[in-house]
Amino acid sequence: MAMYAFFYCAFFLGVSSEFVWKHHNNEELSAILEEVHENCPNITRVYALTEPSVRNVPLYVIEFSDTPGFHQPYKPEVKYVGNIHGNEVLGRELLLGLAYYLCEEYNKHDRRIRNLIHNTRIHLLPSMNPDGWQLSTDTGGQDFLLGRNNNHSVDLNRNFPDLDAITFEFERQGISHNNHLLKDLTRLAAPLEPETRAVMRWIMSVPFVLSAAMHGGDLVANYPYDESRSGAPVSEYSASPDDDTFRELAMTYAEAHADMASANRPGCRFGDESNAYNFGKQGGVTNGAAWYSLRGGMQDFNYLATNAFEVTLELGCQKYPYEKDLEKEWLRNKDALLAYIWKAHTGIKGIVKDDSGFIQNAVISVVNITDSVPRPIRHDITSGIYGDYYRLLTPGHYEVTASHPGYFPVSRVVTVPTHQTSARILNFKLEPTTSWFDDYTFGVYPHGLRDGQPRIYKRSLYHKVANAMLDKTH
Numbered sequence: 001m002a003m004y005a006f007f008y009c010a011f012f013l014g015v016s017s018e019f020v021w022k023h024h025n026n027e028e029l030s031a032i033l034e035e036v037h038e039n040c041p042n043i044t045r046v047y048a049l050t051e052p053s054v055r056n057v058p059l060y061v062i063e064f065s066d067t068p069g070f071h072q073p074y075k076p077e078v079k080y081v082g083n084i085h086g087n088e089v090l091g092r093e094l095l096l097g098l099a100y101y102l103c104e105e106y107n108k109h110d111r112r113i114r115n116l117i118h119n120t121r122i123h124l125l126p127s128m129n130p131d132g133w134q135l136s137t138d139t140g141g142q143d144f145l146l147g148r149n150n151n152h153s154v155d156l157n158r159n160f161p162d163l164d165a166i167t168f169e170f171e172r173q174g175i176s177h178n179n180h181l182l183k184d185l186t187r188l189a190a191p192l193e194p195e196t197r198a199v200m201r202w203i204m205s206v207p208f209v210l211s212a213a214m215h216g217g218d219l220v221a222n223y224p225y226d227e228s229r230s231g232a233p234v235s236e237y238s239a240s241p242d243d244d245t246f247r248e249l250a251m252t253y254a255e256a257h258a259d260m261a262s263a264n265r266p267g268c269r270f271g272d273e274s275n276a277y278n279f280g281k282q283g284g285v286t287n288g289a290a291w292y293s294l295r296g297g298m299q300d301f302n303y304l305a306t307n308a309f310e311v312t313l314e315l316g317c318q319k320y321p322y323e324k325d326l327e328k329e330w331l332r333n334k335d336a337l338l339a340y341i342w343k344a345h346t347g348i349k350g351i352v353k354d355d356s357g358f359i360q361n362a363v364i365s366v367v368n369i370t371d372s373v374p375r376p377i378r379h380d381i382t383s384g385i386y387g388d389y390y391r392l393l394t395p396g397h398y399e400v401t402a403s404h405p406g407y408f409p410v411s412r413v414v415t416v417p418t419h420q421t422s423a424r425i426l427n428f429k430l431e432p433t434t435s436w437f438d439d440y441t442f443g444v445y446p447h448g449l450r451d452g453q454p455r456i457y458k459r460s461l462y463h464k465v466a467n468a469m470l471d472k473t474h
């Protein structure tokens with residue numbers, strides 16, 4: 001009996017064939033995800049985004065969580081997106097390898113991986129552009145551009161709504177509305193491609209906190225904004241309100257990578273050798289627009305349409321690395337891939353509620369009070385369906401205000417420590433303005449310590465407008 005139990009367990013825990021480092025085609029990609037799910041049925045779920053690619057290939061995601069399929073309060077959600085440009089393929093294979101690794105280590109009772117999966121919901125989309133991958137692969141994989149676009153010859157990383165233009169215009173006009181800007185978009189510059197539409201729906205339906213998109217062609221972690229304020233095509237640093245946090249996120253990946261942050265490695269060479277700049281000389285990170293400005297990218301869309309913070313990872317000079325180099329690349333990226341997911345556990349998180357329950361769409365605004373001059377971070381985030389919010393921040397002191405129409409705002413001061421493996425918990429209980437009616441004339445009501453200005457948000461409109469836009473097919 002004992003022997004039988006042993007073999008029974010061995011069968012379910014250890015049978016899986018070894019992961020083979022190779023270029024997996026679109027059928028093999030879904031088979032790998034299914035195999036990982038079979039090996040780890042209780043902590044994974046495989047699902048497809050709402051729409052397939054132009055050529056009808058489903059966009060598969062594997063999710064890791066101890067409650068697959070469900071968001072839980074206090075658990076940040078993270079995503080990795082690979083292969084947006086079809087001929088940039090390393091991210092695709094790294095994400096398949098990462099899925100296999102997470103499952104295998106979980107089953108081996110690796111304490112750190114178990115801890116990560118029990119406290120985080122992780123979504124991996126290995127390929128956002130399977131059609132481009134197919135074209136690139138069918139034509140030898142070594143062309144710098146062939147297969148980059150989707151099957152309608154559209155660059156998916158230029159096809160997202162340009163919300164940068166809206167936030168820059170609001171900045172110029174002194175309008176403080178600084179988040180969830182999709183509803184402020186009046187027209188699309190170009191029709192949304194099915195892959196873009198599918199990813200937009202995904203981004204807006206899952207409360208992601210942290211994200212990275214994987215590319216190839218250079219070796220650098222690139223952070224928002226990607227678009228310059230002046231329209232300059234190159235070399236204009238375009239800081240977002242969360243510049244400190246984004247820099248730290250990008251540096252986390254770069255420093256945990258084998259040599260992304262190395263000042264001594266050679267730069268990437270493309271034909272003209274004078275072009276061989278080594279981003280390692282600046283720590284392996286760059287502001288997007290300081291490198292080159294682009295419009296309609298996915299990275300800035302995440303930040304300006306939702307609560308998610310996304311960076312763009314350029315994983316190497318070779319867009320389509322040789323099969324023999326894939327395992328070596330995995331070893332060079334493995335620690336960085338894990339360290340980056342852990343960054344979802346930095347800053348603060350909490351629940352906003354009142355006497356009767358959770359408050360959804362509460363606005364969390366933050367002032368950095370670490371230095372003598374307080375610096376507001378002009379990018380608010382909002383609470384989700386369980387009243388839960390996640391606010392990534394660098395170490396320091398902050399004044400945090402939770403507000404919602406119909407309630408008095410409440411402010412609290414918090415210290416974010418260094419080396420976090422769990423975000424500081426900061427919960428808020430709000431009082432409805434009506435219950436204060438009697439005392440109102442005395443002016444003794446709680447309010448923001450520095451910012452008593454009411455913020456007007458028509459949040460109820462947000463999903464309605466976003467869905468209307470996505471439903472437009474022309």
Ligand SMILES: [Zn+2]
Nearest residue numbers: 085088215216
């Ligand atoms: Zn790319």
